[in-house]
Amino acid sequence: MQIPKDLIESAQTKISGLSNPADFYQLRSSFLGKNSHLTKLFSSLKDLPKDEKIAFAKELNSIKSGLEALFEDAFSNLSSKETSTNKNIDLTLPGINHGLGSLHPISIVTEKITSYFETNSYSVFFGNEVESDFYNFEALNFPANHPARQMHDTFYVEEDQSYLLRTHTSNTQIHAMMKYGAPLKMLSPGRVYRCDSDNTHLPMFTQVEGLVVDPSASFGKLKGTLINFLHHFFDDEMEVRFRPSFFPFTEPSAEVDIRFGKKGWLEVLGCGMVHPNVLKGCGINPAQYNGFAFGMGIERLAMLYFGVEDIRDFYNSDLEFLQQFRPSL
Numbered sequence: 114m115q116i117p118k119d120l121i122e123s124a125q126t127k128i129s130g131l132s133n134p135a136d137f138y139q140l141r142s143s144f145l146g147k148n149s150h151l152t153k154l155f156s157s158l159k160d161l162p163k164d165e166k167i168a169f170a171k172e173l174n175s176i177k178s179g180l181e182a183l184f185e186d187a188f189s190n191l192s193s194k195e196t197s198t199n200k201n202i203d204l205t206l207p208g209i210n211h212g213l214g215s216l217h218p219i220s221i222v223t224e225k226i227t228s229y230f231e232t233n234s235y236s237v238f239f240g241n242e243v244e245s246d247f248y249n250f251e252a253l254n255f256p257a258n259h260p261a262r263q264m265h266d267t268f269y270v271e272e273d274q275s276y277l278l279r280t281h282t283s284n285t286q287i288h289a290m291m292k293y294g295a296p297l298k299m300l301s302p303g304r305v306y307r308c309d310s311d312n313t314h315l316p317m318f319t320q321v322e323g324l325v326v327d328p329s330a331s332f333g334k335l336k337g338t339l340i341n342f343l344h345h346f347f348d349d350e351m352e353v354r355f356r357p358s359f360f361p362f363t364e365p366s367a368e369v370d371i372r373f374g375k376k377g378w379l380e381v382l383g384c385g386m387v388h389p390n391v392l393k394g395c396g397i398n399p400a401q402y403n404g405f406a407f408g409m410g411i412e413r414l415a416m417l418y419f420g421v422e423d424i425r426d427f428y429n430s431d432l433e434f435l436q437q438f439r440p441s442l
């Protein structure tokens with residue numbers, strides 16, 4: 114077995130010819146790395162007879178320490194060279210502008226809605242996105258196999274359909290009523306999931322739920338609350354109309370439309386008086402308390418507010434699109 118005598122000299126020559134400091138590690142590893150000639154010689158030690166092995170190992174180790182010392186020196190030379198070049202940096206030059214980030218348009222709208230209701234003394238409550246059938250359906254008066262479940266194209270998490278990605282934020286009504294009882298005034302923004310996708314629907318979108326449980330809660334107060342909110346949100350005293358509708362957990366129920374310029378009547382949210390079965394199931398006496406609830410899709414409101422035509426634009430991560438919503442400084 115031969116040890117190339119000139120290993121150290123050849124390393125020296127290559128180090129002095131190093132024009133780009135970035136190549137340093139590659140050079141070091143060609144002499145000392147896993148695939149270097151030296152490492153191969155070390156692994157061949159095992160095949161030598163014992164007496165030769167000791168002498169050969171000694172020699173290899175001394176070459177190895179020689180190379181290591183050489184590269185260590187070279188490294189400190191390179192770093193000091195870099196620092197001395199750094200001294201030539203002109204500190205008066207303007208810095209590199211990395212640009213300022215901002216909130217996502219959906220976060221901007223969620224924040225706008227949440228802060229309005231917080232000012233009106235609603236508490237904010239966050240619910241679970243992975244939810245049991247009980248909170249998403251059963252406790253909201255959707256019995257198993259009820260046709261109303263068909264309005265929600267559900268992503269089930271478990272084979273036996275006991276857990277799912279919540280289809281609406283109404284699950285938080287149940288959690289909040291069971292946890293805090295009555296009276297209650299709460300708002301709950303968050304993501305919801307439905308098996309649906311086109312230019313106005315996404316499999317994942319955002320809703321805000323509102324719930325008021327109080328002896329004085331009435332349909333009149335529900336109407337007033339929503340009309341005031343919509344006027345505030347759009348900063349426009351637009352016409353608002355309530356159309357009779359159906360949700361299993363509210364009775365009576367309504368869908369709310371706004372008259373939106375040239376677009377005419379547009380549906381923006383669902384609402385109603387909390388069904389007595391729902392209150393009862395949460396341990397609240399429906400003879401003593403009334404409740405009203407409303408739920409709205411934030412992307413829908415954001416599309417109208419910002420004039421976005423395709424809901425998918427919100428989630429394409431296209432910076433040019435998202436930068437339009439940067440706050441002006």
Ligand code: PHE
Binds near residue numbers: 280282
């Ligand atoms: N959860 C309903 C939906 O997603 C909306 C709603 C909320 C309706 C609260 C009435 C009361 O369609």
